[in-house]
Amino acid sequence: MKEQLKLDITGMTCAACSSRIEKVLNKMDGVQANVNLAMETAAISFDTEQVSSNDIIARIEKLGYGARFDEAEQKQQYKEEELQRKKRKFLLSVILSIPLLYTMLAHIPVDLGLVMPHLLMNPWFQLLLATPVQFYIGGQFYVGAFKALKNKSANMDVLVTLGTSAAYFYSLAEGVKTIGNRAYMPHLYFETSAVLITLILLGKLFETIAKGKTTLAISKLLSLQAKEATVIRDGKQWQIAIDEVKVSDLLLVKPGEKIPVDGKVTLGQSSVDESMITGESIPVEKAVGDTVIGSTINKNGTLTIKAVKVGKDTALAGIIKIVEEAQGSKAPIQRVADTISGYFVPIVVAISLITFLIWYFFVRPGEFSSALETAIAVLVIACPCALGLATPTSIMVGTGKGAEMGILFKGGEHLETAHKINAIILDKTGTITKGQPIVTDFIAYEEEKKVLQYLVSAEKSSEHPLAEAIVRYGMEKRSSTLPVKRFKAVPGYGIEAKIGDDEIFVGTRKLMNLKNIASQAGEKDLSRLENEGKTAMFIAINSTMVGVVAVADTVKETAKIAVQQLMHLGIDVFMLTGDNERTAKAIAHQVGIANVIAEVLPEEKANHVKELQSKGLKVAMVGDGINDAPALAVADIGIAIGTGTDVAIEAADITILGGELTLIPKAMALSKKTMQNIRQNLFWALVYNTGGIPIAALGLLAPWVAGAAMAFSSVSVVSNSLRLKRMNI
Amino acid sequence: MEKTTLQVTGMTCGHCEKAVKTALLGVEGVSKVNVSLKDGKVEVDHDSSKAPVTKLKEAVEDQGYDVE
Numbered sequence: 001m002k003e004q005l006k007l008d009i010t011g012m013t014c015a016a017c018s019s020r021i022e023k024v025l026n027k028m029d030g031v032q033a034n035v036n037l038a039m040e041t042a043a044i045s046f047d048t049e050q051v052s053s054n055d056i057i058a059r060i061e062k063l064g065y066g067a068r069f070d071e072a073e074q075k076q077q078y079k080e081e082e083l084q085r086k087k088r089k090f091l092l093s094v095i096l097s098i099p100l101l102y103t104m105l106a107h108i109p110v111d112l113g114l115v116m117p118h119l120l121m122n123p124w125f126q127l128l129l130a131t132p133v134q135f136y137i138g139g140q141f142y143v144g145a146f147k148a149l150k151n152k153s154a155n156m157d158v159l160v161t162l163g164t165s166a167a168y169f170y171s172l173a174e175g176v177k178t179i180g181n182r183a184y185m186p187h188l189y190f191e192t193s194a195v196l197i198t199l200i201l202l203g204k205l206f207e208t209i210a211k212g213k214t215t216l217a218i219s220k221l222l223s224l225q226a227k228e229a230t231v232i233r234d235g236k237q238w239q240i241a242i243d244e245v246k247v248s249d250l251l252l253v254k255p256g257e258k259i260p261v262d263g264k265v266t267l268g269q270s271s272v273d274e275s276m277i278t279g280e281s282i283p284v285e286k287a288v289g290d291t292v293i294g295s296t297i298n299k300n301g302t303l304t305i306k307a308v309k310v311g312k313d314t315a316l317a318g319i320i321k322i323v324e325e326a327q328g329s330k331a332p333i334q335r336v337a338d339t340i341s342g343y344f345v346p347i348v349v350a351i352s353l354i355t356f357l358i359w360y361f362f363v364r365p366g367e368f369s370s371a372l373e374t375a376i377a378v379l380v381i382a383c384p385c386a387l388g389l390a391t392p393t394s395i396m397v398g399t400g401k402g403a404e405m406g407i408l409f410k411g412g413e414h415l416e417t418a419h420k421i422n423a424i425i426l427d428k429t430g431t432i433t434k435g436q437p438i439v440t441d442f443i444a445y446e447e448e449k450k451v452l453q454y455l456v457s458a459e460k461s462s463e464h465p466l467a468e469a470i471v472r473y474g475m476e477k478r479s480s481t482l483p484v485k486r487f488k489a490v491p492g493y494g495i496e497a498k499i500g501d502d503e504i505f506v507g508t509r510k511l512m513n514l515k516n517i518a519s520q521a522g523e524k525d526l527s528r529l530e531n532e533g534k535t536a537m538f539i540a541i542n543s544t545m546v547g548v549v550a551v552a553d554t555v556k557e558t559a560k561i562a563v564q565q566l567m568h569l570g571i572d573v574f575m576l577t578g579d580n581e582r583t584a585k586a587i588a589h590q591v592g593i594a595n596v597i598a599e600v601l602p603e604e605k606a607n608h609v610k611e612l613q614s615k616g617l618k619v620a621m622v623g624d625g626i627n628d629a630p631a632l633a634v635a636d637i638g639i640a641i642g643t644g645t646d647v648a649i650e651a652a653d654i655t656i657l658g659g660e661l662t663l664i665p666k667a668m669a670l671s672k673k674t675m676q677n678i679r680q681n682l683f684w685a686l687v688y689n690t691g692g693i694p695i696a697a698l699g700l701l702a703p704w705v706a707g708a709a710m711a712f713s714s715v716s717v718v719s720n721s722l723r724l725k726r727m728n729i
Numbered sequence: 730m731e732k733t734t735l736q737v738t739g740m741t742c743g744h745c746e747k748a749v750k751t752a753l754l755g756v757e758g759v760s761k762v763n764v765s766l767k768d769g770k771v772e773v774d775h776d777s778s779k780a781p782v783t784k785l786k787e788a789v790e791d792q793g794y795d796v797e
Contacts, residue, residue, distance in 0.1 A: 016741035020748075020793035023739075027790075063792065064748065 005044040005053050010066035012037055021060055028059060042067070086205050093137045093198040096129045100191035104707040123175030123186050130190035134168050138197040154345035155338035156387065160200060162345060163383020164193035167706075170376045189380050192706050199714065200388025207392045207412050210399045224276065224295050224626070224647075225316060229260035232304065249307045253298045261294040262314045263305035269491045270301030271464065276645065277315060277602055277627050282437055282465055282535065282553075285492040300463070301491055318603050319630055323651055326606070326633035335416060336675065337391045340682050344382075348693075352378040355697045363699075370699075377701040381692035386713035390681035393721035398674035401725060406642075406657035407667045414653040416678070418637050418671035420618045424566055424664070425597075425609060425631070427623035428577035428584060431641055432591055432661070433553040435624070437465060439473035440534055441550040443525050451547045452479045455539055458497035458504045461487035466535065467495070469551045494537060505540045506549070512538055521545040533583030559591045562661035567592075569668055572617070576600055576608060578627070602627035606634045622656075622664065624648050639664060670729050677724045684716035730760070733782055735771040736797040737789055740764070745794070752788045756780050 012018055018037040025033035030047030044056060053069075060067040103120050119125050135142075141164070144157030167189040174186035229245050230252040231238050237252060245251065245261055253259050259272065271283035274296045283299050286292055292305055294314040311317065356375035364370050395412035402409050409415050429435050444451040456474030459467040461484050474481070486498040493514065494507015505515055509526075512519040517540045519526075525548045529536035534552035538545060566573050574595040577584045584598035597608055605623075609631045612619045621628070621635035624644025629651040632638030640652035643659040656663045688709035695701055740746060746764045749771060753762045758779025763772040773785055786796045 013744055014742050016739065016745050020739065020745070022793075024791070024793040027793075 001048045002045055003048050003053075005046060005056065005069075007042045007044065007057065007060070007067045007069060009035065009040050009042050009060065012040060012065060017065070021063060021065060024059060024063060025056065028056070031056065083205075083208055086201070086208055089137050090198070090201040090205055093133055093194070093201050096133050097191070097194040097198045100126060100129055100194050103188075104191050104703070104710075123171070123178060123188055126188055126190045127172065127175060130168060130171070130194050133194040133197050134164060137201070138164060138193075141197070141200075154342045156335075156341045159341040159345050159384070159387065160196065162348070162379060164196055166376050166379035167193040167196075167383055170373075170380050173373075187701070187703055189703060189706055191703075192380065192383060192385065192710065195710060196383060196385045196388065199385060203388040203390075203392035206396045210392075210396050210409075210412060226258035226260040226295060230254075243311070245307055245310050247307055247310055251305050251307060253303045253305060255298060255300050255302060257298055259292050259294055259296050259298055259303075259305065261307045261311075262309035263292055263294075263307045265290050265292060265303055266306050267304035268302050270303050271299045271491055273297040273299055276625070277319075287492060300489065315603060316626075319626065322603075322606050322630035323633045326630065335391065335413060336678055337387065337682060340686075341387075344686065348379065348382040351693060351697065352376070352382075358697075359699070374697065374699045377696040377699070378693055381696040381701055381706055381709065382689055384685045384689045384713060385710040386685035386717040387682070389714065389717050389721075390685045391678050393718055394674050394677040394681055394724060397721050397724045398670060398677070401727075401729070402667065402670055405663065405666060405670070405729065406660065407663050407670065408642075408655040408657065409667075410653050410655075414637060415671050415674050417618075418620070418654065419668050419675055421571060421620040421637055421668065423572040423574065423612050423617040424620045424622065425574045425576050425612070425635070426563075426593070426661075427605075427621075427625065427628050428575055428579060428587055429553060430624040430644055431622050431659075432559050432575065432587060432593075433555050435553060435643075437469045437535070437551045437553050439469055439549060440552045440554065441525075441529055441536075442473070442547070443522075443549075444539075444547040445521055446541075446544075446546045449479070451539060451541075452477060453482060454499055454502070454504050454541060455506060455547070455549060457481040457484055457499055458487070458495060458506060460484070461497065462489055462495055464489070466537075466551050470549060502541055506537050508537065512540065512545075515540070515543070517543050517545065519545055522548045531582065533580075533586035553587075555587060555590050556659070556661060558660060558662045562664055563591050563593055565662065565665035566668075569665060571668075574608075574612075576605060576631075578602060603630070606630035609634045620664075622661075623652075624659075639667070666729055673724065673727055673729060677721060680720050681717045684720060685713050688713045688716075731775055731777045733773050733775065733785065735773065735782075735785060735789065737764075737769050737771050737794050738797065739794040740766055740769060742766075748792050749789055749794060752792045753785060756784055756788050759785070 009021065015037060018035040021042065022033050022035045025031050025044065028051055030050035031044060032046070033042055033044045035042045046056065057067045099120055103126070141157045141160045144155070145161035148155040148158050171188045171190045174188060178184050178186050226242055228239055229242055231240050231245065232250040232252055242260055250266065251260055251263065255270070265286050265288050267288065269287045272286050272292060273283045274293060277293050277296055286303065291308070292303070295316045352375045355378050356371050359371035359374050360368065391412070395415055398415050399409045399412065426432050442452065452474060456471055456479050459470040460481055482499050484497050484499055487495065489495045490511065493511040494505065496503065496505050505511055505517065509519060519538055522538050522545045526536045526538065529548065529550040534550040536548055536550040539547040539549060563573055572595065573593050574597060575584065575588045575593045576597045578600050579598060581598040584596050588596045600608065605628060609619050609621055613636070618636045620637040620639055621631045622639040622641065623632055624641040626645050626647045629647050632640060632648060632651040637654060638652035639654045639656060640649040641659045642649070642655050642657040649655050654667060692701070692705050692709050695705055737749060740749060746766050750762045750764050753759050753771070753773055758776040759773060761774035775785065789796050
């Protein structure tokens with residue numbers, strides 16, 4: 001049989017390495033390999049009859065390289081296998097249960113004219129069908145029940161085990177009674193236990209299908225790290241692997257390269273795109289003495305940095321560690337079916353016990369066996385067949401409805417908890433704002449058309465995101481451009497260009513001072529715009545101040561409505577940002593958020609979530625950047641913006657498609673409706689059976705009562721779940 | 730004791746050189762290996778009764794390089 005295998009390969013340094021591995025693997029019988037040097041992976045197809053995957057790994061390791069299974073691939077494969085296993089178990093369960101279910105029709109007092117083969121009615125044949133369902137397929141419930149009881153709590157597994165075991169052993173005892181007494185008509189409840197187990201398996205299958213992609217946040221984060229660094233030793237440049245970089249090493253970072261580790265600039269000047277770590281789209285100017293973060297991208301200048309933190313101590317490694325820990329330590333959510341089972345089980349056991357005592361002392365004093373029989377009959381009828389369907393059908397319909405609206409839930413449990421949220425933290429950049437700077441103000445002190453034309457022409461030569469915003473603005477205003485003779489960008493200052501015979505300067509106060517241009521004319525406008533949290537620049541032609549232009553990230557149109565809706569739901573809304581207080585307050589004011597947490601270091605975001613949690617609040621975090629990932633993982637509910645980074649999406653529990661913030665209150669509403677639906681379902685699952693308890697306690701239980709309860713509850717549950725689909729959220 | 734020069738193709742860096750050298754020295758009967766990366770020539774001192782040329786070739790090819 002042909003099989004596909006994907007391996008992560010380590011230790012390859014050049015193209016010869018990859019072709020060598022390829023060659024060696026292709027020489028093996030039945031193996032076809034393709035090695036990718038850049039991705040450090042090998043895609044291999046092999047014949048399982050001739051070699052095993054372990055042989056292949058051993059062969060690569062013999063060549064002196066490391067090889068291991070691709071984590072993502074493996075997880076996905078495991079998930080699919082699990083799904084297949086669940087499907088097989090369910091199918092087997094269905095096949096064994098159908099004949100038992102058919103016999104139920106015989107219990108109906110009305111003659112339907114059905115052919116009922118004698119074999120089906122034989123207790124031993126029924127036992128043969130029910131036993132594998134009870135113990136092989138249903139074995140997992142015994143394990144779950146045992147674990148729960150050890151923790152002194154009763155969950156759904158306990159209820160299932162109690163009910164099915166009662167039905168199974170009661171029926172077995174009835175069967176035994178027929179030995180030597182051919183006239184005895186046994187009351188068999190094998191179908192009750194078999195159908196209950198089958199329906200629970202169906203429910204679990206539903207939930208597995210409704211689950212989102214497996215989480216790969218960690219491997220995504222790891223792939224962001226720079227692989228190599230250029231170290232300067234004895235005045236020479238050496239290319240070394242990232243692991244070999246030591247603290248105090250001097251590293252050279254060329255334009256376009258990733259900064260290898262956390263460090264301090266010792267030489268040079270450049271702007272660095274830190275958006276992947278901080279979420280801020282505008283590059284940060286770096287000069288001697290400034291700190292730089294590993295894995296961020298150096299844009300336009302060459303920097304020499306001194307390594308300060310390497311390996312496990314870098315900011316990225318810190319983020320990885322927090323995400324890893326948070327994902328590993330998230331406590332399983334107490335699901336509502338378990339909570340209700342926790343009450344139902346002791347009540348039913350108590351009723352059963354009371355029934356026993358009443359029968360033993362009053363109804364038929366001294367008759368132990370009939371008292372026991374009646375007591376067990378109570379347990380048999382209390383076993384709610386539709387229980388296993390109650391939660392999953394609602395979850396399945398709920399997640400489906402969510403997906404239709406653009407809300408992706410990663411698992412059913414998040415749909416159950418989302419409505420419990422009473423505090424929400426919104427990241428600023430990319431969540432509340434669009435994350436892309438645009439020109440917000442353009443003020444000209446001379447002929448506007450000409451100033452704009454000069455400004456756009458000059459900025460067209462720059463690759464800075466601020467320049468891109470200005471050029472886009474020029475296009476919107478249909479401004480024509482002039483040919484630029486000379487262009488120079490001065491990092492940290494601005495730009496200068498020569499157009500015709502004129503010199504044009506766009507930039508900060510520092511640039512104007514440097515060029516001896518009087519800036520008083522624009523000073524008032526510049527200060528005002530800066531106070532509004534915008535990035536403002538002077539425009540000068542030759543030595544005259546001609547205007548001011550301001551660029552800022554703008555708030556999403558629906559952000560204000562979303563915030564209002566959240567507050568209306570009684571949720572405390574917070575805004576969290578790494579930006580300075582002034583800009584943060586300006587944005588918060590626009591969307592109506594009073595609680596602002598500004599100037600937060602990337603690694604501190606998760607701590608703010610924990611702080612709110614320690615006050616007893618259920619906290620949701622909404623974000624899009626890599627620096628949000630730890631907070632998303634730590635929060636009770638992490639909500640990623642679909643337009644954000646993959647890492648944030650992987651770390652979150654819910655993803656909002658298209659970045660539409662009004663979907664957040666909708667997600668809460670959907671969660672609330674789904675929870676109501678689950679509770680209704682649990683009611684319907686239990687009510688018919690509960691109604692049967694007095695009948696059983698009176699000693700009148702017959703198989704048709706159990707059958708009717710089973711049929712009615714299942715139909716009620718399924719049709720109630722479907723109601724959710726038509727609801728308006 | 731004999732001296733054989735093998736023409737090996739596919740070696741590009743120090744890593745390759747070392748791989749070939751180690752592989753040949755691992756063959757019983759090989760006493761000395763000299764690899765010239767530039768022209769792909771590999772000089773091997775070996776006892777041909779224990780380590781015939783075919784065996785040397787095999788060892789190199791096993792590492793993923795071609796011997797002409």
